[in-house]
Amino acid sequence: MLKIDHLETMQRNFSLDIENVTFHRGVNIILGPNGGGKSTLLKGMLGYGGSHILSREIAYHGSALGDISDIISFLPQENPRFRIRVEEYLIMTAAAGKVAEERVAEIIRRFHIGHLLGRSIEELSGGEFKRVQCAQIALEDKPIIMIDEIEQGLDLFHQHEMMKWLTREGQKKIVITTMHEAQLAMTYGDTITLLQAGRAEGPLPAAQVTSGQLSRCYNIRLTMERHRNAVSIYHSPL
Ligand SMILES: Nc1ncnc2c1ncn2[C@@H]1O[C@H](COP(=O)(O)OP(=O)(O)OP(=O)(O)O)[C@@H](O)[C@H]1O
Ligand SMILES: [Mg+2]
Incomplete structure (x- = not known):
């Protein structure tokens, strides 16, 4: 488990103050409005933020989280691009992790990227x-996966593909991802953390999150309906 005892950051007028938040194995989703602090929270957990970080006490399985490079894979909201072929990009990672060729081939198939190599x-x-x-x-196959805006840029097919992949990873890893697609979050998330103005509510079991909590978080009247295998959320103006 990954436990934030205390994480406090200050940037210009924005403060993030998180206390006693624990993420367990599974798919943990962070929802919240633009500027609520989702990216700041992920980066703060990683220790990225320099002098903006005022306090950072985080424990991984009971020990202070030190060097994160062997433990956490992080995909930021914006990632710079380089002139490098997809194949080389993947081989670099595979070679660093001594990943077997068959495994690389399996991953290329799973993410439907063979034609892009x-x-x-x-x-x-x-x-x-x-x-x-x-x-x-x-x-990379590290025990913690952090992704900032998993569904960003993905079509509907790949949004579901990606959430199914994270669900499988969550059986053995701690997955923490931010999202804007609340329906997708409620359908696939094990826990939901609502983050607004730098303050967190949760993690809450996804099945227990209410329409009222979502409405307050986004400051818009929302109705959530749970179906057998999915959740629908719609704006319900008065
Ligand atoms: N480097 C920075 N300097 C000053 N303020 C910053 C900086 N980075 C972020 N902020 C501010 O901190 C607040 C939280 O930003 P953050 O990027 O964490 O929001 P977010 O929840 O990820 O939003 P979004 O959904 O738009 O990605 C915002 O008000 C933002 O303007
Ligand atoms: Mg963000």
């Missing part, structure tokens, strides 16, 4: 690049 990273569409980056995370 000869292309430059710079030329990919937003969703294609996202799939390649997720493939890289799968190759």
Whole structure:
């Protein structure tokens, strides 16, 4: 488990203050409005933020979280692109992790990126690049996966594909991802953390999150309906 005893950051007028938040194995989703602090929270957990970080006490399985490089794979909201072929990009990661060739082939199939291997990273569409980056995370195979805006740029097919991949990873890993697609979050998330104005509510079991909590978080009247295998959320103006 990953426990934030205390994380406090200050940037210009924005403060993030998180206390006693614990993430367990499974898919943990952070929802909240633009500027609520989702990216700041992920980066703060990683220790990225320099002098903006005022306090950072985080424990992984009971010990202070020190060097994160062997433990956490992180995919930021914006990632710079380089002129490098997809194949080389993946091979670099695979070689670093001594990943077997069959495993690389399996991951290439799973993320539907076989036809992209000869292309430059710079030329990919937003969703294609996202799939390649997720493939890289799968190759890294670290015990914690953090992704900022998993569904960003993905079409409907790949949004579900990606959430199914995270669900499988969550059986053995701690997955923490931010999202804006609340329906997708409620359908696939084990826990939901609502983050607004730098303050967190949760993690809450996804099945217990109410329409009222979502409405307050986004400051818009929302109605959530749970179906057998999915959740629908719609705006219900008065
Ligand atoms: N480097 C920075 N300097 C000053 N303020 C910053 C900086 N980075 C972020 N902020 C501010 O901190 C607040 C939280 O930003 P953050 O990026 O964490 O929000 P977010 O929840 O990820 O939003 P979004 O959904 O738009 O990605 C915002 O008000 C933002 O303007
Ligand atoms: Mg963000």
